[in-house]
Amino acid sequence: MKKYDYVIVGGGLFAGTFAYFAKKAGKTCLIVEKRETLGGNLYCEDIEGIHVHKYGAHIFHTSNRKVWDFVNSLVEFNRYTNSPVANYKGEIYNMPFNMNTFSKMWGIATPKEAEEIINRQKAAVKGEPKNLEEQAISLVGEDIYKKLIKGYTEKQWGRDCKDLPAFIIKRLPVRYTYDNNYFNDLYQGIPIGGYNVLINALFEGCDVELGVDYNEEKEKYNALGEKVLYTGMLDAYYGYRFGKLEYRSLKFETEVLDEKNHQGVAVVNYTDRETPYTRIIEHKHFEFGTQEKTVITKEYPTDWEEGMEPYYPVNDDKNQELYQKYRNLADEEHLLLGGRLAEYKYYDMDKVIESAFQLVEKELQ
Numbered sequence: 001m002k003k004y005d006y007v008i009v010g011g012g013l014f015a016g017t018f019a020y021f022a023k024k025a026g027k028t029c030l031i032v033e034k035r036e037t038l039g040g041n042l043y044c045e046d047i048e049g050i051h052v053h054k055y056g057a058h059i060f061h062t063s064n065r066k067v068w069d070f071v072n073s074l075v076e077f078n079r080y081t082n083s084p085v086a087n088y089k090g091e092i093y094n095m096p097f098n099m100n101t102f103s104k105m106w107g108i109a110t111p112k113e114a115e116e117i118i119n120r121q122k123a124a125v126k127g128e129p130k131n132l133e134e135q136a137i138s139l140v141g142e143d144i145y146k147k148l149i150k151g152y153t154e155k156q157w158g159r160d161c162k163d164l165p166a167f168i169i170k171r172l173p174v175r176y177t178y179d180n181n182y183f184n185d186l187y188q189g190i191p192i193g194g195y196n197v198l199i200n201a202l203f204e205g206c207d208v209e210l211g212v213d214y215n216e217e218k219e220k221y222n223a224l225g226e227k228v229l230y231t232g233m234l235d236a237y238y239g240y241r242f243g244k245l246e247y248r249s250l251k252f253e254t255e256v257l258d259e260k261n262h263q264g265v266a267v268v269n270y271t272d273r274e275t276p277y278t279r280i281i282e283h284k285h286f287e288f289g290t291q292e293k294t295v296i297t298k299e300y301p302t303d304w305e306e307g308m309e310p311y312y313p314v315n316d317d318k319n320q321e322l323y324q325k326y327r328n329l330a331d332e333e334h335l336l337l338g339g340r341l342a343e344y345k346y347y348d349m350d351k352v353i354e355s356a357f358q359l360v361e362k363e364l365q
């Protein structure tokens with residue numbers, strides 16, 4: 001008999017969801033987390049009474065009732081609706097692409113006028129869009145592509161829009177209505193009291209070891225658990241034996257400002273190529289904060305190198321093929337795995353929870 005039923009590698013949302021149900025099923029869990037905090041990328045730091053999203057802005061949104069009920073059973077959510085604005089060389093546009101955007105861009109008022117312009121501009125793309133550039137132009141036309149997509153996307157991904165998969169831009173809604181809600185999902189909000197309330201509820205009752213890289217002490221931790229659930233990078237698990245998967249990383253620059261309201265909205269995207277950051281987050285607006293000061297974070301995308309946080313998988317064909325090699329190995333060994341890193345998928349939080357639900361069903365029921 002080993003000490004724990006599960007040793008869970010990583011303390012993010014996937015790990016927390018699985019751990020929550022494992023404990024309910026009477027299992028014991030040890031969480032081994034590389035960072036000094038739990039919660040993975042959801043973790044918030046308290047600065048000036050404001051919950052600062054330390055690893056990038058996180059807005060919970062889903063259309064899955066089961067997922068929504070689950071998170072609401074752990075913490076109440078506020079009515080925050082994400083409505084970022086884009087700043088292109090001082091010109092302000094509403095996001096996502098909707099009638100407010102089209103009206104500002106072309107001085108028009110009706111959906112019919114917008115449709116005529118977009119149809120004319122998208123005629124340049126023949127057949128099925130083959131890459132992000134063609135996909136973007138065929139959705140919103142050249143003008144919007146050039147001012148609101150090209151610069152932002154090339155900064156974010158560090159490569160030409162012609163070399164990126166089309167699906168990345170399909171994440172964003174295009175609407176012929178005056179609706180600035182960034183998401184189409186039925187439910188959205190921010191946990192009241194911040195994400196740490198959700199994190200604490202998920203991991204309650206688990207033993208936790210922080211500041212430990214499992215891959216450096218595998219044998220020690222394997223000996224502690226009947227089973228291991230791995231939520232880190234799969235190539236790292238296998239010592240990069242087939243080569244390294246690519247990721248995009250981010251650098252965050254956070255400042256406390258002696259003013260109440262800096263930009264009037266939680267998220268401003270800087271969509272030109274020259275501004276080195278992609279967005280500025282003003283954290284208090286996620287929770288309608290009224291503090292005297294404010295905290296802002298500039299987000300700078302960078303290439304990922306070993307030792308940096310791997311934020312975004314680069315899901316192009318080359319990386320997908322390499323991932324599959326690692327995945328075949330993991331499947332042969334029946335390794336339990338899941339989450340944005342181990343599955344190498346550009347998952348939102350709700351999709352991570354759905355994926356964890358599937359593992360819960362397989363493992364615990």
Ligand code: FAD
Nearest residue numbers: 010012013014034040041056058059214232339340348349
């Ligand atoms: P992670 O949160 O990455 O957790 C994995 C954990 O494992 C980490 O804590 C890591 O330190 C640890 N770990 C890795 N390797 C090891 C090891 N060898 N040993 C020990 N520990 C290890 N989703 C939304 O739904 N809405 C949003 O608005 C949103 N915004 C985002 C903004 C940014 C900038 C980013 C990067 C992501 C955003 N997401 C958003 C996605 C969201 O962060 C993820 O879906 C979610 O956090 C993934 O959870 P996870 O458990 O799979 O991974």
Ligand code: UDP
Nearest residue numbers: 086148149150152153156168169171269271
């Ligand atoms: N995007 C863009 N302009 C914007 C915002 C987003 O071109 O002002 C593109 C960009 O390619 C980005 C993708 O849309 O990678 C998805 O955006 P989302 O906001 O979903 O990115 P995330 O929050 O995951 O970083």
